[in-house]
Amino acid sequence: MRHYLFTIEEEQSGERADKLLPSLLEGVSRSYLQGVIKDGGLKVGGKTAKPSLKLKEGDILELYLPEAVTPDIPAENIPLDVLYEDDDVIVINKPKGMVVHPAAGHYSGTLVNALMYHCGDSLSGINGVMRPGIVHRIDKDTTGSVIACKNDPAHMAISEQFKEHSIIRVYKAICLGRLKDDEGTVDAPLGRDVNDRKKMAITPGGKRAVTHYKVLERFEDYTYIECRLETGRTHQIRVHMASLGHPLLGDPIYGKSSSPLNKRFNLEGQTLHAQILGFVHPKTGEYIETSAPLPGYFSHLLEIL
Numbered sequence: 001m002r003h004y005l006f007t008i009e010e011e012q013s014g015e016r017a018d019k020l021l022p023s024l025l026e027g028v029s030r031s032y033l034q035g036v037i038k039d040g041g042l043k044v045g046g047k048t049a050k051p052s053l054k055l056k057e058g059d060i061l062e063l064y065l066p067e068a069v070t071p072d073i074p075a076e077n078i079p080l081d082v083l084y085e086d087d088d089v090i091v092i093n094k095p096k097g098m099v100v101h102p103a104a105g106h107y108s109g110t111l112v113n114a115l116m117y118h119c120g121d122s123l124s125g126i127n128g129v130m131r132p133g134i135v136h137r138i139d140k141d142t143t144g145s146v147i148a149c150k151n152d153p154a155h156m157a158i159s160e161q162f163k164e165h166s167i168i169r170v171y172k173a174i175c176l177g178r179l180k181d182d183e184g185t186v187d188a189p190l191g192r193d194v195n196d197r198k199k200m201a202i203t204p205g206g207k208r209a210v211t212h213y214k215v216l217e218r219f220e221d222y223t224y225i226e227c228r229l230e231t232g233r234t235h236q237i238r239v240h241m242a243s244l245g246h247p248l249l250g251d252p253i254y255g256k257s258s259s260p261l262n263k264r265f266n267l268e269g270q271t272l273h274a275q276i277l278g279f280v281h282p283k284t285g286e287y288i289e290t291s292a293p294l295p296g297y298f299s300h301l302l303e304i305l
Contacts, residue, residue, distance in 0.1 A: 001064050002126075002152065008059040017042060018051035021063065025159065028126055036065060065126065073107045075116035082118075083145060083290040088154040088283050090119065090133075091147045093292040096268065100137040100146060115148055123148065124155035135159055136232065141250075141269020144171070144292045145277035157282030162232065168278030169229040171237055172216075172294065174271040174301060175246040176256060179223040183214040186240040190233045199253060200235040202243055209233040211240040219305040222249060238270055248272055249301075273298055 006024055018037055022030040036042070037051045043062040044053060055061075081093035092111065094100070099110045107113075115123060115133050123133035133148035135158050149155040161167045191206030193199040210230035217224040223246065227237050238254045241247060247255035250267035278289035294302075 001066060004061075004063040004065070006061040006063070008055045008057055008061065010057045012055060013057040015055050016051070017044070017049055017053045017055055017061070020055060021061075023163065025063075025126065025156075028159075036063070041065065067125065073102050073116070074113060075120075076108065076113040077117050078109070078114035080114050080118055081292075083277075083292060084288060086281075087122075088151060088281070089147055089149055089158065089279075090115070091145055091277060091290045094138060094143060094146050094274075096141055096143050096295060096297070099140050101131045101134050111146065111148075119148075119150060122150040124150065124152045126152050126155045126159075136162055138274050139235070139270070139272075142272045142274060143295045143298070144274030145169075145290055146274070147277060147279065149282075154282040158279060161279055165231055166280070167232075168276060168289065169232060169274065170276035171227040171229070172273045172275050172298070173225050173227060173237060173241070174249040174298075174305075175223050175225060175241050176249055177221065177223065177246045178218050179213075179215050179225065179244075179246055181215075183212070186211045186213070186243065188240060188243060190236060190239060200233070200239050202239065207231070207233055209236050209240065211237055213241070217302075222305055224302060224305075237272060267297075271298060271301065 012020055018030065018034050021033050022028060034051050037049065040048050041064045042049045044059050082090060083093050084091040094111060101112045102110050112132060112134065119133065125132060133150065135147055135149055135155060138144065138146055147158060149158055187210045188202045189204065189206035190200050190209040191203040193201040208231060212228045212230060214226045215223055216226055229236065238248055238251055242254040248270040249255070251270040255270065273294055274292065276289060276291050278287065281288050
């Protein structure tokens with residue numbers, strides 16, 4: 001059993017326990033923590049707490065997470081493009097079409113399956129049985145850098161960097177149309193779309209989301225851009241660029257599926273690549289930066305454009 005202690009500060013007062021804890025343990029899913037709390041894994045002031053408990057300044061939270069359980073999902077010998085690896089962390093250049101972690105009805109072919117084979121028992125267990133080692137994720141059809149952790153202390157340290165937005169994340173993308181400004185910033189909060197829970201949308205009640213973009217090259221009907229994330233919300237770049245009227249090429253949710261290039265090149269999902277990932281090593285304190293080369297389909301598109 002792993003034991004964590006937290007003290008509630010003034011600005012956290014009034015928050016529900018099940019809503020606050022995921023922000024204190026970045027990278028741990030809310031649904032997983034709700035289950036832990038319902039099973040008696042949270043004490044406040046020495047008493048077992050319910051998920052809905054409203055917290056007060058000065059409250060002492062004791063969270064007990066069960067030891068990592070070997071997932072009932074197969075380790076699979078799937079080749080990995082490793083950008084960096086040591087005893088604490090591993091950074092993978094994820095290919096297009098690979099899901100990061102298993103979900104109900106989809107237990108094979110994911111990054112987790114590959115990591116379980118590559119790393120053996122050396123994966124953190126904080127994020128639950130289905131997501132060993134996983135601190136963050138990128139979409140199935142987004143390529144590029146994903147960091148995973150091999151032990152719980154590394155997971156906590158990297159999660160804290162994500163929480164503080166100190167992780168450096170730079171993406172490359174191709175969007176529809178010609179962006180007018182050479183660079184700009186979209187600062188617009190994101191939340192679930194009220195009409196479609198599978199989609200994200202700009203909403204006043206959402207979480208703050210900030211994307212800085214820069215034009216790298218303009219083509220006749222498209223623009224090659226670089227995006228630096230100040231925050232890392234679900235579908236952030238995709239929603240923010242669509243809000244400017246320039247959705248990402250190939251994006252089936254926020255873009256235009258009828259784009260000529262979609263049909264001509266049979267694009268599968270958004271043209272988005274997580275190129276640079278920079279972080280402070282959880283043990284040595286050294287700054288590590290990895291760069292994932294553009295995938296072949298992306299480079300080919302740029303040559304054609």
